[in-house]
Amino acid sequence: MTDVHHIQVPLWYLPLLVLIPAAVAAGVVPWLGRRARTRVVPEKDPDWSIPPLADSHGQGISLIHRWDVRCKIVTMLAYSFAIASLRHLSAAAAALCVSLVVLLAAKVSFHKVLLRVFALAGFLGMLLVVMPLTVPVHPGDTILVFGSLDWLNVNLRGVVLAATIAAKAMAIALLMEPLLSTAPLPVTLHGLSRLGVPDMAGQMVLLSYRYLHVFTHEARRMTAGMQARGFEKKTNMATLRALANFLGMIFVRSFERTERVFDAMQARGYNGRFPDPGHLQIQWLDILQTGVWVAAGTALVLFDYVKV
Amino acid sequence: MGDRPADRHTTSTFHGTNVSRSHGACPEPGGLAPLFCVQNLWYAYPDGIQALSGVDLDILPGDRMALVGQNGSGKTTLIKLLSGLLAPAQGTVCFKGRALTGDHLDESRLGIGVLFQDPDDQLFGHTVMDDVAFGPGNQGKSRKTAILYARQALHQVNLEHLAYKEPHNLSYGQKKRAALAGILAMQPGVLILDEPTANLDPGQEAVFLDLLKGFAGTLICISHDLIFLYELCEKAVVLHKGGIHHKYTMRELVSRRSSLRDHGLDFSFRLCTPANGVHAHEEDKKNGSETRSNEYAKILAEPSAHPSLVRLEKYRYVYPDGTPGLQDFSLDIHEGEKMAIVGENGAGKSTLLACLCGLRQGRGTLFFGGTPVTRKRYKNLWRRVGLVFQDCADQLFCASVQEEMLFGLRRLGLSSDECRHRAADTLARVGLAGFENRVPLHLSGGERKRLALGCVLAMDPDLLILDEPTAGLDPRGEELLMAILETFDKTLLLVSHDLFFIEKLTHRTLVMHQGRVIGDLPTPVFMQDDKLCNLNGLSFSYRQRTTTAIQKLQHEHEHRHPHLHIHDHPHHHGRTVHTHPHEHLHDHPHRFVHTHPGGQKNHDHANRLVHDHAHPGHDAEPHDHSHE
Numbered sequence: 001m002t003d004v005h006h007i008q009v010p011l012w013y014l015p016l017l018v019l020i021p022a023a024v025a026a027g028v029v030p031w032l033g034r035r036a037r038t039r040v041v042p043e044k045d046p047d048w049s050i051p052p053l054a055d056s057h058g059q060g061i062s063l064i065h066r067w068d069v070r071c072k073i074v075t076m077l078a079y080s081f082a083i084a085s086l087r088h089l090s091a092a093a094a095a096l097c098v099s100l101v102v103l104l105a106a107k108v109s110f111h112k113v114l115l116r117v118f119a120l121a122g123f124l125g126m127l128l129v130v131m132p133l134t135v136p137v138h139p140g141d142t143i144l145v146f147g148s149l150d151w152l153n154v155n156l157r158g159v160v161l162a163a164t165i166a167a168k169a170m171a172i173a174l175l176m177e178p179l180l181s182t183a184p185l186p187v188t189l190h191g192l193s194r195l196g197v198p199d200m201a202g203q204m205v206l207l208s209y210r211y212l213h214v215f216t217h218e219a220r221r222m223t224a225g226m227q228a229r230g231f232e233k234k235t236n237m238a239t240l241r242a243l244a245n246f247l248g249m250i251f252v253r254s255f256e257r258t259e260r261v262f263d264a265m266q267a268r269g270y271n272g273r274f275p276d277p278g279h280l281q282i283q284w285l286d287i288l289q290t291g292v293w294v295a296a297g298t299a300l301v302l303f304d305y306v307k308v
Numbered sequence: 309m310g311d312r313p314a315d316r317h318t319t320s321t322f323h324g325t326n327v328s329r330s331h332g333a334c335p336e337p338g339g340l341a342p343l344f345c346v347q348n349l350w351y352a353y354p355d356g357i358q359a360l361s362g363v364d365l366d367i368l369p370g371d372r373m374a375l376v377g378q379n380g381s382g383k384t385t386l387i388k389l390l391s392g393l394l395a396p397a398q399g400t401v402c403f404k405g406r407a408l409t410g411d412h413l414d415e416s417r418l419g420i421g422v423l424f425q426d427p428d429d430q431l432f433g434h435t436v437m438d439d440v441a442f443g444p445g446n447q448g449k450s451r452k453t454a455i456l457y458a459r460q461a462l463h464q465v466n467l468e469h470l471a472y473k474e475p476h477n478l479s480y481g482q483k484k485r486a487a488l489a490g491i492l493a494m495q496p497g498v499l500i501l502d503e504p505t506a507n508l509d510p511g512q513e514a515v516f517l518d519l520l521k522g523f524a525g526t527l528i529c530i531s532h533d534l535i536f537l538y539e540l541c542e543k544a545v546v547l548h549k550g551g552i553h554h555k556y557t558m559r560e561l562v563s564r565r566s567s568l569r570d571h572g573l574d575f576s577f578r579l580c581t582p583a584n585g586v587h588a589h590e591e592d593k594k595n596g597s598e599t600r601s602n603e604y605a606k607i608l609a610e611p612s613a614h615p616s617l618v619r620l621e622k623y624r625y626v627y628p629d630g631t632p633g634l635q636d637f638s639l640d641i642h643e644g645e646k647m648a649i650v651g652e653n654g655a656g657k658s659t660l661l662a663c664l665c666g667l668r669q670g671r672g673t674l675f676f677g678g679t680p681v682t683r684k685r686y687k688n689l690w691r692r693v694g695l696v697f698q699d700c701a702d703q704l705f706c707a708s709v710q711e712e713m714l715f716g717l718r719r720l721g722l723s724s725d726e727c728r729h730r731a732a733d734t735l736a737r738v739g740l741a742g743f744e745n746r747v748p749l750h751l752s753g754g755e756r757k758r759l760a761l762g763c764v765l766a767m768d769p770d771l772l773i774l775d776e777p778t779a780g781l782d783p784r785g786e787e788l789l790m791a792i793l794e795t796f797d798k799t800l801l802l803v804s805h806d807l808f809f810i811e812k813l814t815h816r817t818l819v820m821h822q823g824r825v826i827g828d829l830p831t832p833v834f835m836q837d838d839k840l841c842n843l844n845g846l847s848f849s850y851r852q853r854t855t856t857a858i859q860k861l862q863h864e865h866e867h868r869h870p871h872l873h874i875h876d877h878p879h880h881h882g883r884t885v886h887t888h889p890h891e892h893l894h895d896h897p898h899r900f901v902h903t904h905p906g907g908q909k910n911h912d913h914a915n916r917l918v919h920d921h922a923h924p925g926h927d928a929e930p931h932d933h934s935h936e
Contacts, residue, residue: 048473051437186434207432213476214428218702224667225703228695229763230719232687238718242705249705252749260429263393267422268443268494271414275445275454277438 004141011147017154025125032118035111051184064106065182068286069191075293076179080172082297089160091304092167098296099174106178116173124166131165132158185209186277194280203274211257219250341405342366343498343526344390349399351385359385361550363399369497372527374537374558377547378572379752379782383530386547387500390528391422418447420498421491425506427483431475436467436486439475443494454493461493462486464519479653481512488519497525504529505536507698507779509653509805510851532782534562534575538854546571563861572784578808578855614642617771617799618664618676625659625670625823633659634670635823641771646800648810648831651820657803659823661773664801665693677770691720694769698776700760701749709735709751709759710744716767734766738792754785761792773801778809811835 009017064072083095103113135158137143144154180188189202226242233239344367351360360382367373375383388394389401392408403420406412421443424430433439440461444454462468465485475483484504491499504520505513513536520527520540531537537544537558544561546554548571554561561568568574618641625633634656641647649657662668666689674681676689697703706712713731722730735741738758743751748759757777764772777793778786786809793800793813802814810817810831817834819827827834 048470049468051472184434184438186438206434210432210434210475213474217476221697221699221702222705224662225697226705227667228665228690228697228703229716229767230690231715232719242715245705245707245711248707249749253701257429260424260426261432263388264422264424264430265432266393267391267417267420267424268490269414269418269446270442271446275442276451278451 004137004139004143006143006145008145009147011149014146014149014152017144022129025121029118029121029125032114032121035114062106062182063289064102064178066285067182067289068280068282069183069187070195070280071282071286071290072179072183073188073191073195075290076175079293079297080175082301083168083171086168086300086304087164088304088307089164089167091300091307092164092171094303095171095300096167096174098300099171102178103174106182108177108181112181113174113177116177117170120169120173124169127165128159128162131162132156134158135161184277186274190277191280199273206274207261211254211261214257215250215254218253222246222249340368342402343369343371343404345400345402345405346386346390347400347402349386349389349401350397351382351389351394352397353385359550360389363550363552365545365552367526367528370526371543372541373529374534374541374544374561375528375530375547376532376534376537376544376561376571376573377553378784379754380549381547381571382550383547384502385550387422387502387528387530391420391500392417393422418443418494419496420500421494421496423488423491423499423501423504425503427480427487428475430487430490431478431483433475435472435474436462436478436489437471439486440471440490440493443490447494457493457495458489461489464492465489466515481508481653484508484512485515488516492519499523499525499527501527501529501531503531503780505531505533507776511652532573534568534573534783535578535851535854535858538562538858546573559861562858568783572782575783575786577787577790578783614644616675616678617641617643617645619674620663621673621675623663623670623672623674625656625663625668632823633668634663637672637823637825639818639825639828641799641801643770643799644797645816646802646814648802648804648814648817648834649820650803650805650810650817650834654822655820656823657820658775660820661695661775661801661803664771665689665695665773667695691767692770693773694764694767694771695773696757696760696764696775696777698779700756703760703763704748704756706748708744709740709746709748712748712759713763713766716763720767730766730768734762737765737795738762739788752785753780754782754788757781757785757789758792761789765792765796769798771799771801772796773803775803776806777802777804778806807835 083092086092086095132154133152135155137153137155138157142156144156146152146154183191186206189206193199193202223246226246231242233243344365346363346365346367349360349363349365350358352358363382363386365386375386377383385394389396390403390408392401392403392413395409401408403412403416408416431439433442437455437458440458441451441454444457445451449457459468459471462471465488467482467485467489470478470482470486475486478486488504499520501520504516508516517536517540520529527541529537529541541558544554544556544558545552546556546561546567553571554567556564556567565574565576568576618639620637620639623634623637623639627633637656637660649660651657659668663670663674666686669683669686676685676692679685681689704712706715710731713735714727717727717730731744732741735743738761740755740758740762743755743759748756751759757780761774761777774793777789781789790809790812800813802810804810814831817827817829817831818825819829819834827837829837
């Protein structure tokens with residue numbers, strides 16, 4: 001058992017090591033948020049007469065697009081578990097690199113990737129700040145002590161641990177974009193259904209995705225209606241009452257819409273199942289791709305194991 | 309799909325008499341088996357509302373039938389029962405000779421297309437293609453064949469280029485057409501439509517009309533818009549309080565003003581618009597146009613009496629995604645002006661309204677009441693600008709009408725007494741006195757629109773903005789709304805595709821296109837400018853033609869000529885008072901409905917010698933004919 005190493009660093013290192021990265025993060029995260037929320041209208045409207053995930057020859061635009069959706073779901077989920085099991089920063093960093101390469105290969109939307117990164121950034125940033133200061137001190141740990149600030153101990157093991165978790169989380173999150181954006185949602189849900197997930201769950205996801213937008217628009221219009229008559233959020237009973245009415249009305253309207261949607265579905269012959277969005281067939285290329293992924297996952301796990 | 313036997317329908321089976329068909333009489337006179345046979349149909353909703361009571365109706369193959377009636381008369385319930393979405397509480401609905409239940413219902417649904425009012429209810433697919441192929445898929449067609457059918461249907465509605473777009477990224481008109489494509493792809497023999505053109509601009513309405521005219525199967529259409537239905541349908545069934553009141557031919561229905569009025573369907577007040585090219589009220593039209601032109605000229609000539617209320621200078625608004633909403637927009641609205649804004653969908657009208665009432669803030673200069681609107685003042689624009697939304701359900705969210713009225717008033721900081729006083733006054737003004745405890749969500753469309761207007765009027769705005777106020781209203785609702793707005797004496801900004809309302813209520817019209825002003829002229833001048841109308845998708849040729857035809861049917865004016873009356877009323881002969889039918893010849897002026905040769909041609913009524921019309925005081929007149 002080895003002792004804890006304390007490294008005394010001058011106080012002026014503090015801004016260099018903590019405050020400057022924090023300030024950079026404070027600047028970068030809102031920028032990411034703005035970029036993620038800003039949608040840029042493409043100069044040329046896409047050709048909507050063909051499926052957006054296919055080129056003019058009806059083939060996918062990347063290998064991952066062409067991959068059978070069932071193989072893709074199973075393989076990527078298994079690969080994600082493999083990443084989650086890594087314990088070393090170097091292995092996690094390697095997994096992150098693989099995810100970035102996959103992102104580039106899959107040619108997915110940079111904007112959507114940014115949205116995912118932004119969603120994670122706050123949580124991971126907090127982890128990076130808090131963990132070095134809070135992890136329990138174990139024998140062999142290295143502690144940085146800034147000048148005479150004895151109460152401010154930065155545990156380097158905490159830094160590495162937080163970085164490892166962040167790298168693994170980011171590596172998995174980045175893979176979700178190639179997993180979900182390289183096939184139309186109905187096809188992905190059809191694949192899930194073929195893998196044994198109940199049909200009803202898939203249909204609920206599909207309808208929720210569609211009507212989330214409708215309810216969002218409805219809520220925005222109702223908010224505008226309230227603002228046009230002077231509604232302003234304050235900490236008082238009037239605001240609470242108005243918000244309760246607003247939520248109640250949204251709920252009632254949503255409930256009534258679900259009934260109308262069900263009527264419309266029944267009127268077009270819905271009998272509990274959506275028509276299959278296409279025929280799924282596993283080809284040799286799909287098995288080959290699966291094999292490559294399995295190999296990559298195994299290599300990462302072995303690399304991580306060897307590091308021990 | 310069968311061919312439509314256009315001349316199969318005779319007025320002998322459909323005429324202006326109250327319905328009294330005996331139950332169980334399925335076969336139609338002439339031997340043709342009805343496609344739908346509705347017998348003694350009753351339906352009540354779980355909350356106890358009796359929606360239909362004792363409905364009997366036969367619909368023949370190839371019929372083109374309009375279902376009309378006031379809001380709440382049971383039209384939508386009837387089509388839900390016809391399409392098997394509701395089960396009758398009592399009575400039967402037969403389709404092709406068999407009751408709509410069990411397997412027959414499942415099979416029948418695949419041949420009956422129902423288009424609902426709100427396209428968002430019907431577009432539940434991930435993309436337009438997924439949605440349109442949904443029906444053919446349920447019909448058992450392979451994915452490839454379903455897509456083929458879907459493509460054909462999308463081609464019909466001119467949306468093939470948007471086949472793989474997500475429905476929530478379509479405009480309202482595109483959604484409505486996509487929903488229709490979803491029905492057409494199933495190649496139904498029966499098409500049932502619920503308010504197919506509600507909230508559509510005239511350009512989109514024309515697309516719908518062409519498609520529906522070309523539909524070869526049986527057509528059942530609910531609409532308040534009889535001008536739209538006139539050429540589309542041949543029969544009309546009038547529903548009232550859950551029962552069928554009349555079965556007419558369409559021509560008979562539109563020519564019977566008294567019957568239309570009884571059922572809140574009298575749209576005749578619309579028939580005198582100058583835009584329709586009909587000259588029956590040539591004098592009125594000329595006088596009205598001159599008056600409105602004079603009003604506009606007066607406002608411009610007297611800037612001290614009518615100072616600028618709103619002024620925009622080089623105003624720009626760009627949406628977060630980079631789409632330009634307003635571009636270098638300049639506008640001056642004077643106090644007391646009545647102004648209309650027209651333009652195609654996406655021209656920037658709604659963006660402008662949102663900027664004017666402080667919901668959006670663009671770049672450029674905005675003056676309100678002569679003072680520049682700063683960021684802080686933007687937040688307070690609602691105190692002086694009232695906005696009534698196109699879909700008024702978006703601005704009604706309280707649990708009662710009274711709460712709804714008080715919501716804005718309380719935010720103005722008025723005392724409780726003042727709030728209640730204003731609310732009561734305004735409710736009376738919009739014809740909703742006594743509705744205080746009603747739930748806004750349960751009001752009819754017209755009542756909700758008037759409530760939304762009342763909520764805004766109660767706040768006494770300097771500028772009242774109305775966004776498509778007539779959308780979804782029945783003719784009675786429109787007439788009431790018109791009456792309320794005619795009494796509004798402050799500045800009015802009306803965004804509408806409805807040329808009749810524009811002509812009646814405004815004296816200045818602003819034409820917008822792609823976020824810019826391309827025309828700013830007196831309303832009477834705009835009305836005569838066909839180029840501007842067409843540029844903005846305000847193609848009214850169908851409406852003009854139909855209106856002219858209806859007006860000829862409804863033609864009514866005063867004549868003085870000898871004619872016969874057939875009376876049955878008490879009358880005096882000396883001291884004797886008695887009643888019996890009798891006839892005698894008169895020569896006195898009276899009004900009656902008759903067809904007209906058109907234009908300014910002279911016409912006589914010698915061939916209409918017997919007239920049935922009101923004859924006040926006649927029973928007290930001396931009678932010179934003999935009595936048995």
